[in-house]
Amino acid sequence: MSIPLHKKIREDLLQKIKSGEYAENDIIPTELELADIYGVSRPTIRQAVQSLVNDGYLEKRKKRGTVVTKPKFQQEFTHVIESFDSEMNRKGLAPKTKILAFNVVKANEDVAENLRLKKGEQVYKLIRLRYAEDKPVVLVTSYIPYRLFPNFQEIDFTTEKLYKALEEAGYPVSAVARKLEVIKSDETTSDLLDIEIDEPLFYFHTQGFAQDRVPVEYSISKYRGDLNYFVFELSQ
Template sequence: MSKVAKHQQIATDLLQKIQDGTYPPQTLIPREVDLMATYGVSRPTVRQAIQSLVDQGLLEKRKRRGTLVKQTKIEQAFTQVVKGYNDEMHANGLVPQTKVLLLQAETATATVAQNLQLAVGAPVIKLVRLRYANGQPVVLITSYLPVLDAVDLLTVDFTQAALYETLATAGLTVDHVRRRLDVLVADETTADLLNVNQGAPLFYFHTQGFTPQSRPVEYSIAKYRGDVNYFVMNLQRATK
C-alpha cells in the first residue's frame, strides 16, 4: 500500500496533466464531482488536492465557474542586467518572436527630446514591436532612436535583428540603462494587441539606454502583461 496520502497522489497526477498540456493554461480542470468519480475518493480529499495546487500558484478557484489552470509567468531579469528580449526568453526555455507594427521617421516631441537629449522637433526613428513567447503576446514596446549616420535604421528587419546589437554595429553600445516602473491598465488598443481584457493590469516600463559615455541612444516604453510576467530584483543593504 502506498504511504503517500491519497490527496497528494491526486495532486501529483493533476500536476502532471498540467505540465503535459492535458489541462492547458486558462482552461478549467474537471469538476470536483468528476474528480471524485475518477479517483474514487471523497469531496474533502479532492478539495485538499486542489488546494495544494492553488497554494503553489498553479490553480485558481473561480466562483461559479470552477478551478482554472493559471498561466505560467515568465521571469524577467532585465531589472538587474542589460539583456536582450530574445536572451531572456531563451533563458526561460521559451521561443521568442517579434512582429514589427511600425517603423518610421518622426520628429521628437518634448518628452522624446528630453529623454534622448535632442532638440524638440529633431528627427528620430519610431519603432513599435509586439513581442511573443511561445506564440503568446507578452509585451508591446515603443522605442524612439536617434537618426544614425552609420546605420539606416529604417532598412533594418527588426523581426530578426536585435535593437542593441544593431546600435552596437553603429558604435553605440548600450552600456547601462535607467528604468522607471509604473503600473497602469490596458486601453482598448493595447488590450487587443496583447490579448487581454480592457482594464487588465500592465507593467509599464520607461527605459533610457546609454552608451559608456552616458549618451542616451534609446528611449522605450514597454507595456508588459501583468498576468504572464514577473520581475526579479536583488537588493543589498546600503552601507553607512
Template sequence: MAAMYLKIKSDLFEKINNGTYKEGDLIPTEIELAEYYNVSRPTVRQAIQILVDDGYLEKRRKRGTMVCQKKIEQEFTQKILSFDAEMNEKGLTTSTKVISSTIEDASEEVASTLGISLSDKVCKLIRLRYINSKPNVIVTTYIPYNQFPDIKNVNFINSRLYDYFSHKGNPVTRIKRKLETIKADNTTASLLDIQENDPVFYFHSYGYGNDNKVIEYSISKYRGDINYFVFDLCR
C-alpha cells in the same frame, strides 16, 4: 455543505491539474457546464471567475475561456540581455512583428529624455514581441536618428536592437526602468489579445551608451496575466 459554485470550481481546478484541460485549451462554455452540473449559468460564471482571478483561466474575446499558460519570469538583474536572449536562455521561443518604423520629429518628452533638440529627428520603432507564438509585450522605442542614421535600413524582425548598438560601437551599458500598472486600452488589448481594461505592466526604459547618454528610450506594455518580474539586487 459547500456552495455549488465552489464544488464546480474545485472540479474544474482538478481537471486543469490532471491535464484533462491542458494549457491553451478552451474549457466548455457556460451553457455546456451549466447543463453538465445541472446549475444556472451565474453559478458556473462565479466558479469560473474564481479561477480567472487566481490565474488558472483567462477569458478571450470572441473565443471563450482558456486554460492559462504558466507565467513567464522576466528578470531585471545586473546582467543586460536583449528580450530574445533572455527568453532563449529560459528555453522559450521568441518572434517579432514590426508594427511600424518611422522617422519623425521628436516630441518634447522624447527630446528631453534623449538629450536632443526639438528640431532633431528620431526613429520610432513599434514592435509586438511574441513568446511561444503568443503576444507578450508591445515595445515603442525612440532612437536619436542623427546618431544612428542607418537604423532605417535595419530589419528588426530578425535583428536585435541591442546587437545593432553593439555593432555601431556604442552598446547599451546601463538601463534604468520605471514601472507602473495601467489598464489596457482598445488598441493595446487588440494587439496583446487580452480584454480592454485588463491590467498591463507599463515600463519606461532608458538605455545608456558608452558616454552615459540615453541612446534608447522605450515604453513597454507587458501582459499582466502571463508575466511576473524578478528584481535581483546586490549590496
C-alpha cells in the same frame, strides 16, 4: 536525501495541470480534499499549492477557490541587460517579432527629454509586437537618435536585435534606467495583445545608455499582466 512531501505533491499537481486533468479555469480540490487525497496535513498541501500559485499555474480567487491559470513568463530584464529574444531563447521559449511601424519622426517633449535632444530633432520610432510561443507578450515603442545612427532604416528588426545593432554601430548599451507603472489596456493595446479592454499592463519606461551616459534608446513597453511577472534582484 529524500524529497519533501510538499515538493512531491507540487510535482504531481503540476503533472495533472500539464496533462489537462486539471484544465485551464478548472477549480482544483480544496486544501481539505487534497489533504485527504494525499494523506498529508493541510500545511503541507498549502506549501505545494502556494508554490504553484507563485509560478503562475494556479490562482486563488475569492468565493471560487483555487483556479488553474496560464503559467506566466518570468521576466528578468529588470536587473539584467539582455534582449527579449536572448531571454526567451535562454528559457526555451520561441521568440518572434512583428514590426508594426519603423520611421523617422520629430521628437516630442518627452522623447527629447529622455534622449537629451532638442524638441523636434529627428528620431527613429520603432514599434514592435513581441511574441513568446506564438502568444503576444509585449508591445514596445523605441526611440533612437537619428544623428547617431543614420543607416538604421536599412536594418530588419524582425530578426536583428536592437541592442546588437546599437553595439555594432559603436554604442553598446552599458547601463539602463527603468520606471515601472501599472496601467489598464485601451482598445488598441487590447487588440494587439489579445486581451480584454481594461486588463492590467506592466508599463515600463526604459532609457538605455552607452559609455559616458550617452542616451541611445528610450523605450516604452507594455507587458501583459496575465502572462508576465518580474524578478527584482537587490544586493547590499
